[in-house]
Amino acid sequence: MRFSVFIPDNLERPAPVLYHLSGLLCSEQTFIQKSGFQRWASHYRIVVVSPDICPRVIYDVEKHEIEAKGLSCYVNAVKKPWNKNYQMFSYVNEELPNIIQENFNIDKDRQSIMGHSMGGHGALISALKNPGKFLSVSAFAPVCNPSRSPDERLLLECYLGDDPETIEEWDPTCLITKYKGPELNILIHQGKNDKHQRDLKLENFANACKKAGIAASINLEEGYDHGFYFISSFMEQHFHHHSKFLCDSF
């Protein structure tokens, strides 16, 4: 498994850490080359870890196969053949943080999580299924309600089977109605020109937050789409958000 770790200069030790989860077809390289996050990680002195969880060699992009092959999806598979090794929720929430804690001088009590698109889904379910583990969570154009979105549901069914209750256990909009725990400190941005917005279902998540009485900063931005120019434009705001919970000095 491949992951990137960005360690700013002049770091206080042990340092806070922010996990970043990539979108369905992206890798850690997309994030480190195109988002410009390094400037803000340096400014706020936060260690940033970005895993690539995608078994990329199998997926045939040219055939546009909607199969569970070669996609980044942050669930623990229960359906064969994926159930043996595709335990990505456990990897991102347990195995990887343990590796980071054992090898870098970071503060395990100060960690937050962010992600883009399906990685935004991963960030939200990580925060929702681990109350108190992450001090804050943010997402760019996250998949918010996959059980109500045909394409996203089909994808999750590849790993999870078609039992509705199982699917709902991995759905941020369903999970937030049952959430009990400390403040989640949620920040979300989505572009108004995002061609995936009908699949993302951010409005369902926003309504569920309101009903559950959970505060969330949810922002729709004029003129932006689903891509990396959108992400790099709002990266500073996301780091500023996380810094409020991760860093004493800001």
Next chain:
Amino acid sequence: MRFSVFIPDNLERPAPVLYHLSGLLCSEQTFIQKSGFQRWASHYRIVVVSPDICPRVIYDVEKHEIEAKGLSCYVNAVKKPWNKNYQMFSYVNEELPNIIQENFNIDKDRQSIMGHSMGGHGALISALKNPGKFLSVSAFAPVCNPSRSPDERLLLECYLGDDPETIEEWDPTCLITKYKGPELNILIHQGKNDKHQRDLKLENFANACKKAGIAASINLEEGYDHGFYFISSFMEQHFHHHSKFLCDSF
């Protein structure tokens, strides 16, 4: 011919313009996706134009052919078959600026130029061969003295033939000894871990500037290589430099 134009919001009109020239195997896409220049172009309100001059379809990267095919080199070819269409100096210095002036509300008296690697060579020769045309010039790890560098010389000979005097007409270190004109306002950065530094010959250019009594800010940076992390790290300084000559308000 393909080029990118970045137009900041809230622009004064007519606006100053900064040209960016890409390296040998890069295109305008590399620059707009990886350099993060947009933040600084917005901040200083400068229109940024980045051409792709590379006849890419012909070059076979896998064979590592060192031929004149598919490379970005900012000279006017005199040797067949390139002399017919490969007039890249004229394209970058005359044809493209005319297209920009005709189609965008820019101030032709406030333009500057920058570039990376072979594009840095292009920026320097553009400033040196057009006294007064560009108010400032900057380069990341530019090719500085190709007539004294075997690989770069071989490349230029593909377009220019092997007459030494002709080659020297396209060599920044040779050109600067003969320069007569207004202040050039040169800024250059190069990484100390740049594996191409023996080919770039920045020290020869620095010495020639000193001998000619021409001021230049030349900076060697510890720990940086030839790549886009280096460029994005110093992009702010380059925009700040150009803004001093392009913008009234900074």
